[in-house]
Amino acid sequence: METRELRYFVAVAEELHFGRAAERLGIAQPPLSRAVARLERRLGVTLLERTSRRVSLTDAGAVLLAEGRAILAAVTAAERHARLAATSRPTLVLAAKAGAAGDLLPKLLDRYAAEPDAADVELLLCESQPHRPLLDGRADVALLHRPFDPVTGLDTEVLATEGQFAVLPAWHPLARRAEVRLADVTALPDLPLARWPGPGGAYPDGPGAEVRNLTQLFQLIALGRTTVVMPASGGAHRIEGLATVPVVDAPPVTTVVAWPPHSRSRTLAAFVRVATGL
Missing domain, CATH: 3.40.190.10 (Periplasmic binding protein-like II)
Structure with missing residues (x-):
């Protein structure tokens, strides 16, 4: 299985629409459809059910989507970590929804910066879906808000809960x-x-x-x-x-620090320790 084919499939599986997936990938729709069909033939399973009105995932497609996201995230993270290894100072990429963390984000950054071995923190502020950079390997850690942001498949620690x-x-x-x-x-x-x-x-x-x-x-x-x-x-x-x-009957919102479960970074572990100690 080629990484390119896997990236194409994940885009279609997330969009559930070949046209939107092609636009997202910056390619034409026909070669995208052919690439997904080749992948299905190679695996010997149907990944997507297609009708004239909708595209849906099969059970096999759902499994490959979950596994494919993890594989692509690992590839992207490996590329980024290899480039960072050539620098003299470690860097940690933190994803957060712009404006959503309130006073917590500056407090966390200040407290972590005071650590003797603190890495440089690169902020990735997202308009929405701050969990996505964790899934595709662009970020090492994120501030997420349950129940709005999905945390399935991620390791998390609770930082705060509010109404x-x-x-x-x-x-x-x-x-x-x-x-x-x-x-x-x-x-x-x-x-x-x-x-x-x-x-x-x-x-x-x-x-x-x-x-x-x-x-x-x-x-x-x-x-x-x-x-x-x-x-x-x-x-x-x-x-x-x-x-x-x-709103007295609205469910509470819990802010968590989240990271990929496969991470073994000591820098990340130190950041999480500071976050949970706030």
């Missing part, structure tokens, strides 16, 4: 309440919940605005186009024109 708030335009009647329930927020006809892209980059169906980052989200809320339920560490309470109201 959630509805973020509303300051002028909205609901913003004057001391607390609300999820049903109050989801039933607002004038402020449908914002929609974030899924693992394959596609947005779920719904009337809410499509958003990719917190700056865009907060502006749309201030303009009265959408709303969201999120933890206080997202920083909405500091934005003029927005109001935050506790």
Whole structure:
């Protein structure tokens, strides 16, 4: 099995759409379809069920997707680590969702920088899906937020747990309440919940605005186009024109530090030790 073929298959399996996968890979759709078909013939199994309306994974395809992600992540990480080995100072790549870690991120970076053998930390700030750099080998460690970010297949340690708030335009009647329930927020006809892209980059169906980052989200809320339920560490309470109201029955959000289970890096272990000691 060639790495290129595996990368092609993973793209299709994540997008569940040959056109989007081809666009993501920067190639035409016909050679992508032929490459996946060759891979199926070589393995002797059907990886994808194709109809005129949808593409879905078979059981064999789901197994290869999980294994393929790990293989591609290991290859990318090996290439990056080999280049870093030629430098005089170790580097750790930390992925995080831009604006989502609140005060925790600067506190963690300051505390780790004070360690005598601290590595240089390169920040990889993502608009969404901060777990993806861990899966494809671009990052060594990430700050993730359950239940929003998937952590299956990753090693994690809990850093903090907090409640959630509805973020509303300051002028909205609901913003004057001391607390609300999820049903109050989801039933607002004038402020449908914002929609974030899924693992394959596609947005779920719904009337809410499509958003990719917190700056865009907060502006749309201030303009009265959408709303969201999120933890206080997202920083909405500091934005003029927005109001935050506790959602008493929303599930708590847990911030975790996460890393690939195959990592044996002492630098990573030292970083995790500092993070869990905050």
